[in-house]
Every structure is written in C-alpha cells, then in structure tokens.
Amino acid sequence: MVLLKVIDGSGSNARDTRQARELDWSILMARAQDGDRVAYHRLLTEISPFLRSLATPRLRDGADVEDAIQDILLTVHAIRHTYDPARPFAPWLVTIAKRRLVDRLRGWGRIRRREVAMEREHEAVAEPQSDTGLDGHHLQAAVETLPPAQQKALRLVKLQDMSLKDASHASGMSVVALKVNVHRALKNLQRLFSDRIQP
C-alpha cells in the first residue's frame, strides 16, 4: 500500500515535471517567434536531449543520431511560424521529429535497395599469392638463368630503371639490341613462371 502510494506519487511528480517543462517550452517558443534569440537558444538547447532520446532507439549510430537531431532542428527553424502558442509544444515537436526520422530511415531503405555492399571479391587488386614462388628470391634465381645479354639488359632497364640511352652507354649495346634483349628476357621469365604456377 505504501509502495503503491510512493509509485503513484512519483508518477504524478514526473507528470507534473513533464507538463511544467512543456509549458516552459511553449513559452520559450512563443518568445522566439517574437524574435527573442536568448529564449530560442535556450529552447533548442533544452529540446536537443529530448530529440536524442527519440532518435537513439531508431538510429543507434552516434553520428547518424547527431545528424538526425540537426536535421530536426533545421526543420523546426524552417517552419517555426506554424506553431500556435495556444496549443501544447510537445506534440508539434514530436510530429516533426518522427517525420524527419521516418524520412531518414526511408532514405536508407532506398539506398540499401540500390547499392551493394563492397565484398572482398569486389577488390580490384588481387592479393599476392604466397605459394606461387614469385617472391624476390625466386625472381633473382630466375633472372640468373637467362642468357648474359638478356640479364644485363633487364637489370639496367627494368631493375635499375635506367633510360635506354643511359643503359646503352653503360652496357655498350645499341638501343635496339637493348629493347630486343629486354623483350626476350621478359618473355622467358613469363614462360618460366607460368610453368611454375601450372599445377
């Protein structure tokens, strides 16, 4: 019995507090409509936690919740002239908030229907395959199996990244000979590694 009274009392207190708060918001909004910036700042600051409590269960993600709150505040600002001070403020605010949250959720729904999540298979760059034998050590060994002219041309032009002219000076080979030897070296390496990769 005592417990019931306590619960009842706390319930009526909570209701009184809520009604007082809503009356306060109504007065602040009425003042804001008349151009009171301080009242408006106070109102928006006070309703933000309330809006957060509405948005959090629906959106969960913190950044989205904050985004939604700002969206609702901007809507309140845009249509603040539609509020009638003779009527309670909370239903006016809650309707706007729910409408914006529903629009946000619908927007996400549309995005989910039209977009596909990026999976590992969609990656454009293939992962290096560790068991193909294409590491630096194997490459070095493979280059050493090439004829000396091809080895020299490949090292200068591809591995040391020299220009054909500089490589020609360094090796004594003509530019044309360099080109031919690099081409043949690459062909040989390609054939060598493709033989290794074949099961």
Add this chain to the structure above:
Amino acid sequence: MIDTPDLIATLASDMKPVKRLQPPLVRALGWLGFAALLLALIAVNRGIRPDLGDRLRETAFATRTAAALATGILAAIAAFVVSLPDRSKLWLLLPVPALVVWLSNVGYQCLTHWVVIGPEGVSPGEAVRCFSTLVLTGLPLSCLLCFMLRYAAVLQPAAVAITGSLGVGALTAVALSLFHTIDASAMILMWNVGTTAMFGALGAFFGRTAMGWAADRMS
C-alpha cells in the same frame, strides 16, 4: 559536420521575428474566397449555362453540384488543417462523406439514365471550352494552394497535396457544371470524376515537388 551546439548558436543568431500562421479554418476560407472570386470572374466573362435555373430544380443535378461543392470546401479545410504538424490525421476523412455522396450520385445517374452522346452531344469546340475552363479554374487554385501550404513540404506533403488537389478538382467540376452544357453521361463522368482524379493524381505525383519548390523560393 558542424557540432549541434554550434548549429544552435547559428540558428539563434539568425532568429528573426516571424508572422504566425492564421488558424487553418481562416486560411481555408481565404483560399475558398479566392475560388469564389475566380468563378465569379469566369461567370462574368463566359456567362453561365443558359439552362442552369431549370437544371438546379432537378434533384439529381442539384445534389451532384452541391455534393461536389461540399467536397471542394471540406477537402480544402482538411488540407489546411492537416498541413500543420500537431493536428490529427483524422481530419483527412472530413471530405469523404461529401465525396461518397457526389460520386455515388454521378454513378447512379449514369447507371439509370445513361444518356448516349449523340452527334450534337459533344462538339470539339465545346470540349476545348471545357478544357480551357478546367485550366482557368484549376491552375490558379493549385498554384495558390501550393504557395499557401508550402511549409508542409518537409512534413507530410503527399497527404496534404492529394487532399488539396481533391478540393481543386471538385471546385473545377462545379465550375464545369455551371458554365457548360454537359448532359451526356460519358461527358459527366469525364469532366467530373475524370477532372477530380486527374488533379488527385497530379497532387500525388508532383505535390511534394511543387510545395518544395515554392518553399525554396520563399525561404
């Protein structure tokens, strides 16, 4: 993304006194007053149908016209009320009884007294005049309604647009009944029900865009 406290500070510093909206009934009466003025101007310019007095003595015609007029008035009131965030959606049902009476009357008349379109029943000239009346009535009313309800673009534009368009369509149908001799059943269906359905569809498809456009221009 800007912080919420910074946004609040920005909005508060941007705060200017605003003119509160009049009660929705007052605003709806304003729009209906404009509609009445528009119909009066068209009546002066075009002249009403010559047999209007006789037709109004017929129960079916009088009921149909009165129900269409009531649908237009009630739909307009409903649109203005529902456009506000804190009003019940049940207001959308306000024009339904009048709409049911109107459409059932039209349907019953067509079913029991089907009047076939004869060679002189409809002429291309009359159809063009009907269409011009439809545009002259419907276009200004739609534009004004879009302008007056532009703030609803961010809330529930579809319901407001469809209800408002129903009002425009019904009043346009009244105008057609007053100014044009539409006695063939197919013509009554087309110019009454067809007009209302057309405005309703336009409201459903383009209402949000139109109200949003008006809101952007006026912000």
